[in-house]
Amino acid sequence: MTAPTTPLAYLKGHGTENDFVIVPDPDNALDLPPRLVAALCDRRAGVGGDGVLHVVRSAAHPEGRGMAAEAEWFMDYRNSDGSVAEMCGNGVRVFARYLQRAGHVRAGDLAVATRGGVKRVHVAKDGDVTVHMGRAALPEGAVDVTVGARTWPAYNVNMGNPHAVAFVDDLAHAGDLLAPPPFAPAEVYPDGVNVEFVVDRGPRHVALRVHERGSGETRSCGTGACAVAVAAALRDGADPAASGTPVTYTVDLPGGRLVITQQPDGEIEMTGPAVIVAEGVITTEWLETAFG
Numbered sequence: 415m416t417a418p419t420t421p422l423a424y425l426k427g428h429g430t431e432n433d434f435v436i437v438p439d440p441d442n443a444l445d446l447p448p449r450l451v452a453a454l455c456d457r458r459a460g461v462g463g464d465g466v467l468h469v470v471r472s473a474a475h476p477e478g479r480g481m482a483a484e485a486e487w488f489m490d491y492r493n494s495d496g497s498v499a500e501m502c503g504n505g506v507r508v509f510a511r512y513l514q515r516a517g518h519v520r521a522g523d524l525a526v527a528t529r530g531g532v533k534r535v536h537v538a539k540d541g542d543v544t545v546h547m548g549r550a551a552l553p554e555g556a557v558d559v560t561v562g563a564r565t566w567p568a569y570n571v572n573m574g575n576p577h578a579v580a581f582v583d584d585l586a587h588a589g590d591l592l593a594p595p596p597f598a599p600a601e602v603y604p605d606g607v608n609v610e611f612v613v614d615r616g617p618r619h620v621a622l623r624v625h626e627r628g629s630g631e632t633r634s635c636g637t638g639a640c641a642v643a644v645a646a647a648l649r650d651g652a653d654p655a656a657s658g659t660p661v662t663y664t665v666d667l668p669g670g671r672l673v674i675t676q677q678p679d680g681e682i683e684m685t686g687p688a689v690i691v692a693e694g695v696i697t698t699e700w701l702e703t704a705f706g
Contacts, residue, residue, distance in 0.1 A: 418444065421695035424454075425512060426461060429504035429543075429688045431633035431669025435463040436512050436690075442474040448496025453704035454696070455494035460704075461696070464632045465502060466492040467509050472527045484532045485525035487513060493628030501530030501574035503636020507543040507688035510535045515690055530574025543688045547573060547637070549680040550644045553602070559609055560596045561589045568597070568609075569645035573682075576607045577641035581649065585613055588623045591631035610638045612646070620646055621666040633669030640682050643674035654678045 422444070425436040435454045437444065446468060455463045468490035472478035478488030489509045491502045506526055513519045513526075514537050521539040525532050534546035551572040559568045559580045564587055568578040578597055582588065588595070588611035595609045606627035615621050622642055624635040643663040647653065654661045654676050662675040672686040 418701055419698065421697055422701060423693070423695050424461060425693040426463070426691045427467075427508040427512060427689060428669075428691060429507045429634065429636065430667055430672060430686055432502075432504035432635060433463045433633075433691075434465050434467045434505055434508055435461045436467045436469060436508070438469045438512075438516065440469070440471050440474065442470045444468075446492065447705075448492075449706070450701075450704050451492045451496040452494065463494060464626070464629050465494055465499070465505060467505055467512070468492065469509065469512065477529060478527045481527035481532050485527035487518065488527040491528065493626070494630075495628045497628040499529070499575060499628065501528050501533075501637055503545060503547060503573070503638075503640060503684055504634055504686070504688075505636070506533050506535060506545050507636065507684075507686060508690075510537050510543055510545075511688035511690055513537075528574070541687075542685050544683055544685045545636070547640050547682040547684050550641065550682060552644075552648075555599075555602055557602055558598050560598070561587060569641075569648060570602065571641035571644050573637040573640050573644075575637055576603050576605075577610060577638055578603070578607050579610045579612060579642050579645040581612050581614075581645075583613070585611060585621065585623050587611065588625075591623065591625045594627060595625055608635060608638050608641075610635070610642050612642050615664075615666060618646075618650075618652075618662065619664045619666070623668065634667040634672070636672065636684055636686070639665040639667065639672045640674050640684055643676060644682070647676060655680065 472482035472488040536544040566580040568580040
């Protein structure tokens with residue numbers, strides 16, 4: 415693989431401080447190998463980010479073509495280590511905000527294709543973005559998460575990507591989260607898992623820390639906040655399907671606050687901010703170094 419021969423345009427954005435390098439590439443013409451993604455996300459030698467949002471028209475991407483009739487744009491999301499991920503809730507909000515800024519869509523309702531399916535999004539002109547995250551899956555089987563000498567039972571929640579949600583007494587018990595927290599049984603998550611540690615702050619109000627697979631501890635995780643709200647509702651016996659009434663949890667993350675609502679039909683809505691911070695170009699000299 416060879417480095418691009420022209421500067422690479424990029425933007426930087428964040429959703430509750432879960433930050434991303436945005437790479438516009440409507441025709442899917444760019445080569446983004448894992449080592450280049452990791453270099454872009456490097457916080458000292460690159461732009462810095464928890465991941466890369468590769469912006470591609472669905473029809474131009476082999477994983478997006480099947481969704482092109484529903485969604486014009488495909489979010490080709492990469493973790494900061496260069497690995498591919500199914501979904502990123504904060505990333506969808508920032509992705510949609512970019513599309514609005516670039517003039518590809520207007521404020522209002524739109525659809526975004528992801529590896530986790532098509533997500534319905536509402537973009538306010540000046541304010542929050544709401545993403546219809548779909549329904550959570552609850553795979554069977556007990557899961558435990560361990561940090562040091564402590565082990566907790568965890569809720570196994572899938573939001574298009576896997577999550578293990580553990581309720582703890584103190585967020586400090588999660589440790590430094592530099593390495594993936596061990597889980598058991600190992601076969602439950604063959605490709606790794608996002609692990610959330612959660613404490614209560616009040617009625618239907620929780621706070622969390624999260625280790626995202628492929629990225630380490632991040633300031634926020636949208637799908638993680640949704641998984642936590644689902645797990646909290648299960649724990650609290652708040653079943654919207656049984657009551658016929660939506661259930662809403664406020665979820666505090668190190669980088670900000672998200673509001674998660676589970677509808678009686680199981681649909682989960684996530685509302686929070688999405689900010690474009692900067693835009694610029696990556697020099698060809700840097701790209702040559704990144705490609706080695």
